[in-house]
Amino acid sequence: MEIVIIGAGVVGLATAWRAAARGAAVTLVDPEPASGASAVAAGMLTPVSELAYGEEPLLHLGLASRDRYGAFVAELEELTGLDTGYRADGILQVAFDGDDLAYLDEVRRFQESLGVPAETLTGRESRRLEPMLAPGVRGGLLAPQDGSIDPRRLTPALLAAGEKLGVRLVRRRAASVIVERDTAAGVRLEDGTEIRADQVLLAAGPWSGDIGGVPEGVVPPVRPVKGQVLRLRSRVPFLTRCTRGLVRGSPIYLVPRADGELVVGATQEELGFDIRVTAGGLWELLRDARELLPGITELEFAEVSAGLRPGSPDNAPVMGASALPGLVLGTGHFRNGILLTPVSADILASVLLDGEVPEVGRPFTPQRFEVRA
């Protein structure tokens, strides 16, 4: 089985590894591997605390992926000898004022109604867990099984794992999908070179809608949703675990790494393919982070960046065979692509190699949009 994958973000990289491990000959096409959202993402692994009303189907996918993470990372780290910064030490969500606390209580009730436990904490208990929290923090929720990973360590490990199993990396832009007799037959690069394959996986994040040759009605309904993040640094970790907060209704999160990096995110902006960092975006992040954790002003500034989440109409991924035989879609992972990496790779490898969508992936096939169309 020959497979060509357009896009080497977390989705393309992890699927390449999984498919190669099952014996497929895989070619990955990307002019700049892991340069999209996967390079900017904070790496929270949180199906529970990220949950929003109306996104219940995503919960099961997210839980399935979170539960696969430990084994996925252990296999990846053993194969490559590279550390991914994975940790499963819980995520704390805290409320800054009384209104934020009322909202957090709603969140707790919603999570309970879905059967996902979160531990309720007072302000004092929250500060006992995270002593740097502001004295006024009113209360919290602890999702003990959530965690985080460093996407900037995960992607090199996935690249190395693929390389070990013979995945070929072509550092060029894919211009179009080759279509012959109404079937996808490979990929044409921007210089005209053709790469023939039995199956094509389109996993180019928010750019997945811009590849030529894909018939109208098959083009995945993805759009870019901008997010700005800030990276600070301290000699010792400033927080012990990933901490999310609501500050006067405004959400903020801080993700610590073992090496002292602290990722502060993120804005959510509908501005098309715009990755400019703005003064306003930065100000919002710093304003809310400082309210929650006044000590962050002492930390060293390291970096600011912006990335594009591949958003879909229902905020859930689009994974499975498309209406064009030979073309599989793997995109639309929006806010959860890092969390969903292990389960997405398993689903997409199964679609590519067995022609079957595993049970857990059935609510997320492209057909849900084709039917509506």
Ligand code: FAD
């Ligand atoms: P991408 O990572 O965007 O990769 C797409 C790849 O396609 C790129 O490498 C690009 O070069 C390539 N490409 C584009 N066009 C072409 C072409 N024509 N030919 C060949 N290659 C092409 N998720 C979480 O689970 N937890 C988080 O905490 C989290 N935080 C986030 C914070 C921010 C600010 C952002 C922006 C995202 C965050 N996400 C998070 C979401 C997550 O990053 C994405 O869902 C995920 O990275 C999507 O992966 P992808 O492989 O689909 O796309």
